[in-house]
Amino acid sequence: MTERTDWESWDLPRQRWLLTERSPAGWPRSLQLEVAVRVVFPTVLTLSVYLLFAGHSSMGGGFTGGLVAGLAFVLRYVAGGSIELAAAVPIRPPAVIGAGLTLSVVTALVPLAFGEPALTSAVWQWQVPVLGKVKIASSLALDIGVYLLVLGVVLDLLRTLGSGIETRELELARPDDGRGR
Amino acid sequence: MLVAIGVHFAAALALPAVARRWDRAAFAIGALVPASAFVLALTHLGGLPATESASWAPVVGLEFTVRLDSLAMLLAVLVTGIGAIVGGYFARYAEPGNPGNGRDAAVLVAFAGAMLGLVLSDDVLSLYLFWEITTVCSFLLVGGSGLTAAERRSARQALLVTTLGGLSLLLGLILLSTAAGTLRISEIIAEAPSGPAVTAGIALLLVGVFTKSAQLPFHPWLPAAMVAPTPVSAYLHAAAMVKAGVYLVARFDPAFADRPQWWVPLVVVGLWTMVLGGVLAMRQHDLKLLLAYGTVSQLGFLLVLLAVGTRVSALAGATMLLAHGLFKSALFLTVGAIDKQAGTRDLRELSGLGRRWPVLAVSAGLAAASMAGLPPLLGFVGKETALEAFTHGSVKDLLILTGIVAGSLLTTAYTVRFFVGAFGTRGDVEPITARAPGTVFTTAVALPAAASLLLGVWPSLTDSLAGGYADRFAGEDYHLALWHGVSLPLLLSAIILLGGYLLYRAAQRYEAPSGWVPAPLRAQQGYRAAVRGLDEVAQWVTARLQTGSLPTYLGIILTTVVVVPTVGLLGGVESPLATRAWSTQLQLPLALFVVAAALTLPAARRRLTAVLLTGVVGYGVGGLFLVYGAVDLALAQFLVETLTLVVFVLVLRRFDAPFLTERSARRWASWRKATIAALGGLFVAMFAVVFSSTREGISRAGAEYIARAESEAGATNVVTAILIDFRALDTVGEITVLLVAATGAASLGLLARTARGHRMPTADARPADDEEAHR
Numbered sequence: 001m002t003e004r005t006d007w008e009s010w011d012l013p014r015q016r017w018l019l020t021e022r023s024p025a026g027w028p029r030s031l032q033l034e035v036a037v038r039v040v041f042p043t044v045l046t047l048s049v050y051l052l053f054a055g056h057s058s059m060g061g062g063f064t065g066g067l068v069a070g071l072a073f074v075l076r077y078v079a080g081g082s083i084e085l086a087a088a089v090p091i092r093p094p095a096v097i098g099a100g101l102t103l104s105v106v107t108a109l110v111p112l113a114f115g116e117p118a119l120t121s122a123v124w125q126w127q128v129p130v131l132g133k134v135k136i137a138s139s140l141a142l143d144i145g146v147y148l149l150v151l152g153v154v155l156d157l158l159r160t161l162g163s164g165i166e167t168r169e170l171e172l173a174r175p176d177d178g179r180g181r
Numbered sequence: 182m183l184v185a186i187g188v189h190f191a192a193a194l195a196l197p198a199v200a201r202r203w204d205r206a207a208f209a210i211g212a213l214v215p216a217s218a219f220v221l222a223l224t225h226l227g228g229l230p231a232t233e234s235a236s237w238a239p240v241v242g243l244e245f246t247v248r249l250d251s252l253a254m255l256l257a258v259l260v261t262g263i264g265a266i267v268g269g270y271f272a273r274y275a276e277p278g279n280p281g282n283g284r285d286a287a288v289l290v291a292f293a294g295a296m297l298g299l300v301l302s303d304d305v306l307s308l309y310l311f312w313e314i315t316t317v318c319s320f321l322l323v324g325g326s327g328l329t330a331a332e333r334r335s336a337r338q339a340l341l342v343t344t345l346g347g348l349s350l351l352l353g354l355i356l357l358s359t360a361a362g363t364l365r366i367s368e369i370i371a372e373a374p375s376g377p378a379v380t381a382g383i384a385l386l387l388v389g390v391f392t393k394s395a396q397l398p399f400h401p402w403l404p405a406a407m408v409a410p411t412p413v414s415a416y417l418h419a420a421a422m423v424k425a426g427v428y429l430v431a432r433f434d435p436a437f438a439d440r441p442q443w444w445v446p447l448v449v450v451g452l453w454t455m456v457l458g459g460v461l462a463m464r465q466h467d468l469k470l471l472l473a474y475g476t477v478s479q480l481g482f483l484l485v486l487l488a489v490g491t492r493v494s495a496l497a498g499a500t501m502l503l504a505h506g507l508f509k510s511a512l513f514l515t516v517g518a519i520d521k522q523a524g525t526r527d528l529r530e531l532s533g534l535g536r537r538w539p540v541l542a543v544s545a546g547l548a549a550a551s552m553a554g555l556p557p558l559l560g561f562v563g564k565e566t567a568l569e570a571f572t573h574g575s576v577k578d579l580l581i582l583t584g585i586v587a588g589s590l591l592t593t594a595y596t597v598r599f600f601v602g603a604f605g606t607r608g609d610v611e612p613i614t615a616r617a618p619g620t621v622f623t624t625a626v627a628l629p630a631a632a633s634l635l636l637g638v639w640p641s642l643t644d645s646l647a648g649g650y651a652d653r654f655a656g657e658d659y660h661l662a663l664w665h666g667v668s669l670p671l672l673l674s675a676i677i678l679l680g681g682y683l684l685y686r687a688a689q690r691y692e693a694p695s696g697w698v699p700a701p702l703r704a705q706q707g708y709r710a711a712v713r714g715l716d717e718v719a720q721w722v723t724a725r726l727q728t729g730s731l732p733t734y735l736g737i738i739l740t741t742v743v744v745v746p747t748v749g750l751l752g753g754v755e756s757p758l759a760t761r762a763w764s765t766q767l768q769l770p771l772a773l774f775v776v777a778a779a780l781t782l783p784a785a786r787r788r789l790t791a792v793l794l795t796g797v798v799g800y801g802v803g804g805l806f807l808v809y810g811a812v813d814l815a816l817a818q819f820l821v822e823t824l825t826l827v828v829f830v831l832v833l834r835r836f837d838a839p840f841l842t843e844r845s846a847r848r849w850a851s852w853r854k855a856t857i858a859a860l861g862g863l864f865v866a867m868f869a870v871v872f873s874s875t876r877e878g879i880s881r882a883g884a885e886y887i888a889r890a891e892s893e894a895g896a897t898n899v900v901t902a903i904l905i906d907f908r909a910l911d912t913v914g915e916i917t918v919l920l921v922a923a924t925g926a927a928s929l930g931l932l933a934r935t936a937r938g939h940r941m942p943t944a945d946a947r948p949a950d951d952e953e954a955h956r
Contacts, residue, residue: 055901059812062905067820074827094927097920104913119909123895137895139905142912146905149916153923154824160930161831 030079037079041088044072052147056135062143066150073151077158085158093155100149107141182225182247182257182301183233185218189294193287200283205275207286212268215293219261225249229649232303248303248367251649252431255499256300256424259506263420263629264293270514270625271412274521281326289416292318296421300428304364305354312350312393312425316343319422323409335405338708342402343422346392350429353385366432373436380442386433387446394426394480397454401705404473411517414469418476419510419629427480427502431487431495435653438490447488452584454481459591463598463688468516468526471599472509475552475592479505482588485581486567492656497566499647500661504551504559504633511548511629512599515541518618518626519603528602533612535604540623542604547630551637553596553681554589554674557663558637561674564589566661568670586673593681594688601685637663732854739861747864750871767808775801779862783855792829796822813900 048069055061077085089096111120121139128134192214200207225231230250237243249257268289275282295314302308317340324336358364360374360382373379390396395403403423407414417423430447437443458478465471483505486498518541519534520526535542551560571582606612636643640661648660665671726737763769778797785791803818879887886907890899894906904912 055898055905056895057897059816059898059900061813061898061901064813064816064820067817067824071820071823074824094924097923101916101920104916108909108913119906119913121894121906121909135895137906139894139909142905142909143901146912146916149920153919156923156927157828157831160927161828 034079034084037075041072041076044075045069048072048147052143053140055143056137056140062146063150065143066147067154069147069151070154073155073158077162082159082162085155085162089155093152093159096152096155097149098152100145100147100152102145103148104142104145107138107145110138182218182221182231182249182297183235183245185221186247186294186298186301189214189218189290189297193291193294196287196290197283200286205272205277205279205282205286207283208268208272208275208289211286211290212265212272214290215261215264215268215297218293218297219258219265222249222254222257222261225254229254237307243306243364244304245307246303246365247298247301249301251646252428252499253300255503255646255650256420256428257297259424259503260293260296260300260420263416263506263510264289264296266510266625266628267412267416267514268293270415270517270621271410273619273621274410274412274517285322285325285410285413288318288321289413292322292416292421296425299425303366305358305366305369306364308366309347309351309354312389313344313347315422315425316340316347319343319406319417322413322417323406325409329408331408335402335408339402339406341712342392342399342708346389346399346426349385349392350389353382353387353389356382356385370433370436380440383437383440383443384446386429387443390426390429390447390484391450392426393429394423394484395454395477396426396450396481396484397457398704398707400454400458400477401708403477404470407467407469407473411469411513411520414473415510415513415517418473418513419506423476423480424502424506427483427487430484431498431502431650434487434490434495438488438654444488444490447484448581451481451484451488452581452588454478455485455584455588456481456591459588459595462595463591466527466529468519468528468531468599468603469513471528471595471602472512472516475595475599476509478588478592478595479509482567482585482592485585486570489570489581490654491570492651492654493566493659494570494656495654496644496647496651496659496661497563497570499650500559500563500566500643503636503643503647504563507629507633507636508548508551508558508560511626511633512545512552514622514626514629515545515548515603518622521622522615522618523613524615528598530610531603531613532605532607532610536606537612537614538604538617541618541626544623544627544630545603546600547634548626549596549600551630551633553593554677556637557634559633559640559643560637562637562640562643562661562663564677565665565670565674566659568673569659569665569668572669582673586677589677590680590684593677594684597682597685598688732850736854736857739857743857743860743864746868750868765808768805771801771804771808775805783851788833789830792826792833796826799825813898 048065050065051060051068052062052065053060055065073085073088076088080087108119112118119142121137123135123137125133125135192211196207196211199210203210230248230253232246232248234244234246237245268286271286271289275285292315295311295318299308299311299315302311320336320340323332323339325332327333327336356378357369357374360376360379361369361372362374363369392399403418406417409417434443455478458474458476458481462471462474462478465474479501483498483501486494486501489495516526519531523531523534525531547558551558554561554564567585568582571578571585640663644661726733728734763772775798778794778801782791782794782798785794799818799822803815803822806812806815806818886903887899889907890896890902894902896902896906
């Protein structure tokens with residue numbers, strides 16, 4: 001039995017507009033900053049993807065793209081702490097890192113299956129109606145791997161190193177936790 | 182012969198499994214390998230020298246070449262023959278059911294293979310390889326199961342001393358082969374190089390010889406190694422390990438015999454060791470130790486004979502090499518049999534064995550007679566030749582002859598001491614009534630003893646082999662024979678035999694006949710002091726380098742970087758081409774910005790300030806990239822700089838804010854750091870200017886990348902093309918490094934977190950009330 005689409009509520013927001021404003025953790029925050037970051041966040045991510053694809057012909061590439069994406073998450077983290085970060089990334093960072101490395105290595109090995117030396121790249125071109133000439137090199141996959149790995153590393157650092165600060169800040173904020181408030 | 186060497190190692194791998202099934206028979210089965218190699222070597226007798234070669238790493242011209250000439254044949258026969266006898270003997274000697282049997286059998290066969298490889302190999306690198314394998318094998322054999330402190334200590338000493346020599350030998354071989362321009366030993370010898378580097382190489386080579394052959398002052402490891410099972414000692418002393426040094430001298434002697442830096446140390450150390458070893462042997466009550474010091478003494482003798490480089494002395498050296506192998510193995514195996522049957526090897530407790538065990542006594546007597554130089558045994562023939570070699574009346578000959586006669590007197594004396602001690606009857610001691618040793622033991626002793634007799638009576642067989650080696654030297658045409666007529670050597674032989682016996686009698690009367698050695702001059706003390714000193718130096722260096730302080734590590738690295746390449750660079754600096762102060766005027770403010778931030782840095786009191794100032798420097802440099810048109814580089818620089826700042830802030834918030842609290846210490850430390858940093862920066866700047874100004878226009882590699890980016894990688898951005906196409910393998914490697922580093926950092930962070938008892942917030946740990954709000 002398939003679930004029928006509920007046309008009354010399918011576009012109901014699944015998250016609250018400001019997810020963490022009622023967070024119980026007590027993280028000191030600025031509403032303006034959080035709103036600004038949430039507005040900017042998708043734009044920065046889009047920029048990072050643009051950089052990733054632009055790499056072949058102008059400046060950019062997987063490394064820069066990944067760093068920009070990582071910085072987008074840094075903004076989220078600075079604004080809302082680790083809970084905000086966790087809300088932004090539903091996947092655990094090590095999985096992102098692993099996916100990146102796997103993709104790169106597999107890309108490197110695929111040419112072997114076609115009897116070419118490892119890391120050989122192929123280039124395809126198409127005429128696409130609106131976009132015009134589109135050119136894709138197989139090495140793009142390697143670049144995507146780099147992108148994911150760099151992003152994952154940034155996330156991992158934020159998650160592990162950052163959490164230390166947070167605990168400390170919270171401890172400072174609530175020195176009399178034991179006595180109950 | 183290549184196959185024979187390989188089979189030894191293959192058999193060594195298989196023997197532990199064999200021993201699990203058939204226990205100590207594994208020794209006998211293993212002995213078949215050297216036995217067949219013995220037969221194989223004999224089949225080559227007609228066609229010397231024979232060469233075989235196997236390619237090892239053809240790209241760099243590495244080959245494994247074996248060359249079977251007279252000298253190699255002599256030693257190969259000795260190594261394999263005695264290896265086979267010792268293996269068979271060990272099968273009876275080893276304790277049944279001892280779990281170490283398989284291991285010992287394997288190591289013994291590997292030892293034989295390594296010795297065979299050592300004497301056969303014709304390129305310096307495989308020679309060194311086999312040399313070190315013998316070191317490791319002897320360590321394993323001497324150490325045994327390592328259950329007692331004595332075993333561990335002796336094995337360690339043997340390993341340390343001989344490895345020191347091995348390293349020295351490697352350096353020496355490298356110097357020699359570099360000077361000669363070839364790795365082949367036969368070619369180095371054929372056209373001996375010369376020069377200061379070769380002199381250094383010879384000196385290093387000799388250190389290797391002296392340690393391996395237990396010469397003064399490295400000799401104590403050999404008697405200490407007597408904790409090994411007796412068959413192992415027999416092999417070690419007769420045909421393996423200690424013979425390696427002697428072999429090396431014999432091998433290189435044709436090339437260097439005319440150089441004083443070669444023969445003077447060998448003769449001086451050899452004679453000294455010969456006499457000292459003899460004196461020390463006279464002081465031993467343990468038969469095995471007595472023989473061990475006898476070996477030390479004989480090795481000195483062999484080195485003297487082989488170093489001088491006349492035809493007769495080389496003939497004597499090669500003959501004595503064979504004779505020594507034969508009688509020493511027989512005597513050691515005798516001691517093993519006595520020890521096993523009678524339960525002691527102290528000559529003060531043994532009595533009446535000669536009457537009870539006549540077969541063993543006769544065999545051992547033959548070997549002992551050969552050692553003492555009694556006719557008609559091989560030892561006599563060799564010693565006659567040795568005396569003959571130095572009877573030509575020059576001062577050098579006379580001095581050496583005196584030394585040899587003195588040493589030989591002692592040799593005769595300790596031989597009598599050994600034989601009488603082992604088989605004689607003492608009035609004051611109850612005769613030992615142990616069961617006679619079995620056929621295996623007596624055969625193993627009788628075989629080399631009989632060979633000593635056979636080769637003594639029939640010297641032309643030895644003459645053909647030893648003579649083949651000796652023919653490489655100029656000198657009179659002398660041949661081995663039992664009877665050369667009444668001559669000076671014969672007279673000296675008689676004096677040695679008679680004098681030796683009188684010396685033995687005198688030593689019996691006066692206990693402790695040897696002189697007293699002052700404690701600081703004792704070699705064993707020297708060894709201990711050297712090891713202790715090394716430990717202390719290591720501790721001192723470690724305490725100063727491995728401080729656990731990041732600034733110290735960075736300081737050391739920077740100082741090394743500045744000092745080492747600068748010295749090399751300063752030699753080759755040419756005046757740079759004309760340099761411009763700046764290309765565009767925008768560079769000037771940016772540079773000032775960077776310099777100002779860098780100069781402010783040492784004044785920073787707090788870590789965060791310092792990090793921010795470093796960030797300013799980084800952004801400034803990024804700006805310079807931008808001005809130069811390296812947009813990709815600038816973008817990456819800005820992003821990395823930003824991210825670094827973020828990470829730094831994340832980490833640094835957890836440290837105490839200021840670097841150092843004490844003002845004076847802070848000032849001193851920051852000056853020191855600033856100086857090192859400034860030197861590092863200046864060095865890199867100089868490096869960049871020198872290198873960039875020696876090149877006009879775009880480099881060849883760069884031009885190639887640009888030309889091929891579009892056509893081969895389909896990219897118009899060269900940087901990306903390099904990163905993910907031309908050098909993609911590097912990129913994959915680098916991101917792997919990044920992964921490892923990030924995982925490491927993350928684990929440390931998590932460790933600190935879990936230690937404090939907090940759980941990580943993850944996506945699942947979203948506040949519960951939040952989820953309820955959606956419903």
